[in-house]
Amino acid sequence: GLIxxxxxxxxxxxxxxxxxxxxxxRNELFQNFVKNCSNLVLSHKxxxxxxxxxxxxxxxxxxxxxxxxxxxxxxxxMNIRRAEYIEVSEGVLVSYIHNKVTEDLGKLGVIVAIESQxxxxxxxxxxxxxxxxxxxxSPKALNIDDLDRDLVEREKEVLIDQAVSTGKPKEIAEKMVxxxxxxxxQEVVLNEQISVIDGxxxxxxxxxxxxxxxxxxxxxKDFVILKLGE
Numbered sequence: 001g002l003i004x005x006x007x008x009x010x011x012x013x014x015x016x017x018x019x020x021x022x023x024x025x026r027n028e029l030f031q032n033f034v035k036n037c038s039n040l041v042l043s044h045k046x047x048x049x050x051x052x053x054x055x056x057x058x059x060x061x062x063x064x065x066x067x068x069x070x071x072x073x074x075x076x077x078m079n080i081r082r083a084e085y086i087e088v089s090e091g092v093l094v095s096y097i098h099n100k101v102t103e104d105l106g107k108l109g110v111i112v113a114i115e116s117q118x119x120x121x122x123x124x125x126x127x128x129x130x131x132x133x134x135x136x137x138s139p140k141a142l143n144i145d146d147l148d149r150d151l152v153e154r155e156k157e158v159l160i161d162q163a164v165s166t167g168k169p170k171e172i173a174e175k176m177v178x179x180x181x182x183x184x185x186q187e188v189v190l191n192e193q194i195s196v197i198d199g200x201x202x203x204x205x206x207x208x209x210x211x212x213x214x215x216x217x218x219x220x221k222d223f224v225i226l227k228l229g230e
Contacts, residue, residue, distance in 0.1 A: 001025060001078070003109035003226050004038035005095045012093040012111045013042035016081045016226050024076055025101055033070055034105060037063065041083045048083050084224040088113040091221070092120050094127030098135050107228045110134045116211075116218040123218065126210055129197045134225055139190040142220060147189060155184050190223065 001018035002025050015038045017030075024030050040051050040063065056066035063080070071078055086093065091114045099107035110131045114123050141147040159180045163173030186192045191204035201209075203220070211218040 001081075001228055002031065002034045002101065002105045003097070003107060003228055004034040005097060005104045005109045005111060006035070006038040006042040007093050007095055007111070008042055010089070010091065010093060011042060011045075011087045012085070012095065012113070012224075013038050013045075014084045014086075014109050014111060014224055014226050015041055016083075016228060018079045018081050018229065020076045020078075024074060024078070025105075027074060029070060030074065030078070031102060031105055033066065037080060037083075038104070041085055045085045046083075048080055051083060052080060082226065084111075084226065086111050086113055086222055086224050088115050088221050090117060091115040091218075092123045092127055094124060094131050096128065096131035096135055108135055108226070110223065110225045112223040113221040114218065115221040116214070116216060118214045118216050118218060122214055123210075126206065129195070130203060130206070130220065131223075133193070133196050133203065134190065134223055136196045137190075137193055138225060138227070139193060139223075140188040142190050142222060144185050144189050144192065147185075152181075156181060159184075190220065 001016065004015050006013045015034065017034050017037060019030065036057055037051060040054055044050065044054065052064040054063050056063045059066055061069060067078060067080060094112050094114065096110045097104060097106035112127055112131045112134060114127050116123055156177055159177040160173050163176045164170060168176065193203050195201050195203055195206055207218055207220060
């Protein structure tokens, strides 16, 4: 299958459409279907179930009917799996496609929303680096507070069990866990991660420096990442 990205100014959308084999990803009919679906998500800011009922451009069929038509034509099962919509009030959206098969279509897609009053060209270079970083590290959240609390609790329990199993008293184990949790946050939280571009600076510090250099506030508002088949 393929990940498709559509961006129009401060609005962006991404879809994942699955097929049975890699061969279909090189099919022009399938590629056109993915592109149109990502454009529909962009224009309607909607989820998959809504998108499936919309008219598919220039066909007289709904998206779902066009999907079934493609299945019959290509001879392989396909599935519109998920969609993401992202926007920023002012600033830029920067996308990155990994394993690209054609423009805005590939195996992994990232869109990062950078909010700022700075000029677009002043934000795009750093934005592209951060998008590539996200593709490489697959962060689970933008900030620590955004992390799924169940995920954090599960990680904490595992770390406590590991510490206790080495013979440490529970109160000592819990103190050790706090330090190890910080390491966990550095692995899964975008703003806490070390940039893969320079290997030494946290993402939040890159943004802080950019704000100083441009003499205006810059912040990562949000990001989305889709990996094919994940």
